[in-house]
Amino acid sequence: GQQVMQIPQYQHVQEGEDFTTYCNSSTTLSNIQWYKQRPGGHPVFLIQLVKSGEVKKQKRLTFQFGEAKKNSSLHITATxxxxxxTYFCAGLKDNYGQNFVFGPGTRLSVLP
Amino acid sequence: DTEVTQTPKHLVMGMTNKKSLKCEQHMGHRAMYWYKQKAKKPPELMFVYSYEKLSINESVPSRFSPECPNSSLLNLHLHALQPEDSALYLCASSRKPDRGKEKLFFGSGTQLSVL
Structure with missing residues (x-):
């Protein structure tokens, strides 16, 4: 199938702790996007990764694309x-834009 | 203006009703999308319009009928829906119809309840 998997499904952290979510595909991805959806909100684009081994940072967020372009991670420092x-990865499985699928998401709770 | 505007925000309808969801963007985007999102699930693609033409229909039942009157507007006409169609309906747009390479701008959605 055209599944993109994410782990963990849920994560509860204490404020100040780090958090990482992983996105995995059984097939090579052309590129990957990450979106964040606040409770009661809509998905908001965070980043796009295209190159093998690519690393991008946005303040406390670090995004990585695996060397084989089959996995990606989002790391948040000091939540x-x-x-x-909920953090969703979304992968493009071909170069024609037809097989673009969202992962199931990782729901993050931060306890103050 | 970097917004996608959806109306109404909430909609309750009976199974025999006809209603329409509306979506508008003024970013000059040439691709518009309808997604359906059930609680605690990812968005699922329903339809894609590329340059005002329907380019993708993800085997959506005919009780959902999309319409793109112009490059800024997208409608979703609803008729004879079932309770299992209750969900958040999200409209999105992108600069070009190159899904996966262009970032998606989502509207705030219409929360639909079918009684």
Whole structure:
């Protein structure tokens, strides 16, 4: 199938702790995007990764694309309550834009 | 203006009703999308419009009928829905119809309840 998997499904952290979510595909991805959806909100684009081994940073967020382009990770350093939400990866499985699928998401709770 | 605007925000309808969801963007984007999202699930693609033409229909039942009157507007007409169609309906747009390479801008959605 065209599945993109994410782990963990849920993560509860104490404010100030780090958090990582992983996105895995059984097939090579052309590129990957990450979105954040706050509770009661809509998905908001965070980043796009295209190159093998690519690493991008946005303040406390670090995104990586695996060397084989089959996995990706999002790491948040020193979580804050504003980081609460569900983080979705979305992968493109071909170059034609047709097989673009969202992972199931990782729901992050941050305890103050 | 970097917003995608959806109306209404909430909708309750009976199984015999006809209603429409509306979506608008003024970013000059040439691709618009309808997604369906059930609680605690990822968005699922329903339809894609590329340059105002329907380019993808993900085997959506005919009780959902999309329409793209112009490059800024997208409608979803609903008729004879079932309770299992209750969900958050999200509209999105992208600069070009190159899904996966262009970032998606989502609207805030219409929370639909079918009684």
């Amino acid at each position: 804050q309550t504003t980081d609460v939400g």
